[in-house]
Amino acid sequence: MLEDFKQYLQAYTPFTDEQFERLSREVTLRAYPKGRIMVRPGDEAHTGFFVTKGLLRSYTVDAKGKEHIIQFAPENWWIADRGSMYFNEPASYYVDVVEDAEVVIVNRNFLEKAQEICPAFASYNIQLLHNAARHMQQRIAMLLAATAEERYLAFIHLYPSLMLRVPQLMVASYLGITPETLSRVRRELARKNFGR
Amino acid sequence: MLEDFKQYLQAYTPFTDEQFERLSREVTLRAYPKGRIMVRPGDEAHTGFFVTKGLLRSYTVDAKGKEHIIQFAPENWWIADRGSMYFNEPASYYVDVVEDAEVVIVNRNFLEKAQEICPAFASYNIQLLHNAARHMQQRIAMLLAATAEERYLAFIHLYPSLMLRVPQLMVASYLGITPETLSRVRRELARKNFGR
DNA sequence: CGTGGAGTTGAATACGATCAACACCGGTGG
DNA sequence: CCACCGGTGTTGATCGTATTCAACTCCACG
Numbered sequence: 001m002l003e004d005f006k007q008y009l010q011a012y013t014p015f016t017d018e019q020f021e022r023l024s025r026e027v028t029l030r031a032y033p034k035g036r037i038m039v040r041p042g043d044e045a046h047t048g049f050f051v052t053k054g055l056l057r058s059y060t061v062d063a064k065g066k067e068h069i070i071q072f073a074p075e076n077w078w079i080a081d082r083g084s085m086y087f088n089e090p091a092s093y094y095v096d097v098v099e100d101a102e103v104v105i106v107n108r109n110f111l112e113k114a115q116e117i118c119p120a121f122a123s124y125n126i127q128l129l130h131n132a133a134r135h136m137q138q139r140i141a142m143l144l145a146a147t148a149e150e151r152y153l154a155f156i157h158l159y160p161s162l163m164l165r166v167p168q169l170m171v172a173s174y175l176g177i178t179p180e181t182l183s184r185v186r187r188e189l190a191r192k193n194f195g196r
Numbered sequence: 197m198l199e200d201f202k203q204y205l206q207a208y209t210p211f212t213d214e215q216f217e218r219l220s221r222e223v224t225l226r227a228y229p230k231g232r233i234m235v236r237p238g239d240e241a242h243t244g245f246f247v248t249k250g251l252l253r254s255y256t257v258d259a260k261g262k263e264h265i266i267q268f269a270p271e272n273w274w275i276a277d278r279g280s281m282y283f284n285e286p287a288s289y290y291v292d293v294v295e296d297a298e299v300v301i302v303n304r305n306f307l308e309k310a311q312e313i314c315p316a317f318a319s320y321n322i323q324l325l326h327n328a329a330r331h332m333q334q335r336i337a338m339l340l341a342a343t344a345e346e347r348y349l350a351f352i353h354l355y356p357s358l359m360l361r362v363p364q365l366m367v368a369s370y371l372g373i374t375p376e377t378l379s380r381v382r383r384e385l386a387r388k389n390f391g392r
Numbered sequence: 393c394g395t396g397g398a399g400t401t402g403a404a405t406a407c408g409a410t411c412a413a414c415a416c417c418g419g420t421g422g
Numbered sequence: 423c424c425a426c427c428g429g430t431g432t433t434g435a436t437c438g439t440a441t442t443c444a445a446c447t448c449c450a451c452g
Binding site: 184 | 439440441442
């Protein structure tokens with residue numbers, strides 16, 4: 001799993017084996033089973049995760065006990081509570097395991113250490129952040145403007161593979177609709193596309 | 197207005213007068229009147245704006261002609277279409293002027309140039325991005341979970357000063373509700389707090 | 393087997409949207 | 423100076439989309 005991490009990073013920013021060796025001393029490797037809750041609101045862990053295998057999610061739980069998914073993280077994605085990781089606040093979201101996962105855990109000093117070891121790491125990080133920000137901008141636009149059906153279509157277009165791995169229940173939660181509504185939207189779409 | 201920009205930057209990252217002098221050669225200063233549309237979807241401007249005076253907003257317009265506000269930018273805020281600015285795509289949002297504004301315009305090479313001139317600029321940028329990302333995370337959580345009233349309360353808590361400067365119909369658009377609904381929410385809140 | 397979670401379907405409900413009318417400025421031009 | 427106008431905000435009535443609550447099927451998994 002460390003090898004996966006190395007290959008992923010190398011695709012974005014060049015470094016020597018020796019540099020990676022030093023970098024890897026700053027991280028922890030772990031495996032988690034499906035269903036395991038890794039972070040809870042209030043935790044002071046201040047950690048981020050890079051997924052080498054499996055699938056994680058971050059989400060909130062509202063007053064009525066309903067879950068609202070902030071983000072999915074399949075292989076080669078980062079997932080972190082930014083308030084907790086970079087601003088030293090307690091966590092505000094849950095992180096748990098959707099599919100048995102292997103992760104690289106980094107703590108809040110990782111970034112500085114990484115840049116110390118390998119200055120080029122800063123640009124990789126900036127690029128990553130821009131990408132995340134752009135995706136969130138799009139998602140906000142969607143949540144403001146789109147109907148249930150439009151959201152669903154956008155989702156399967158943007159994340160076709162997630163579509164197949166994530167229970168519908170969670171897709172609905174990610175889209176901000178109920179599982180029942182999603183089920184009806186799917187039925188309706190199937191009906192429409194039948195006469196082709 | 198350039199002086200404002202300098203003071204703002206200096207609060208985050210140290211640099212010499214000479215460095216700022218070189219930096220300032222990479223930017224353009226302009227003033228825009230209220231109502232002016234600065235960027236339209238499809239534009240290939242690839243620019244970002246730092247507001248030294250006034251108030252800008254970015255937004256989409258849906259099929260029915262309805263506006264959906266992505267972001268407000270009062271004094272000392274950055275506003276940019278990230279896809280356009282950092283990924284060389286055409287713009288996907290409008291940017292226009294809510295209150296007569298003075299802005300610092302940067303183009304897509306600014307970041308690299310700035311880091312070349314002053315390496316410490318990278319950490320400032322990373323911090324800025326983390327902050328933006330964290331705010332967007334929160335907003336997504338809000339849009340997924342909160343009712344009209346909760347959104348409004350969260351907004352006035354988070355941006356009390358914007359509250360006073362922005363027309364209600366734009367607040368409504370930012371919150372993802374109609375102006376009518378916002379008006380009713382306000383009436384209801386006023387009624388509730390009357391018996392104190 | 394049998395048990396519990398996921399998905400589907402139906403009926404009733406609710407929240408916010410839409411449509412329409414009107415009051416209230418703030419600015420403009422006669 | 424005042425009349426007019428357009429835009430903003432308010433209020434009411436109606437409509438529609440998605441939620442809620444409930445029942446049932448279907449698997450996956452013990």
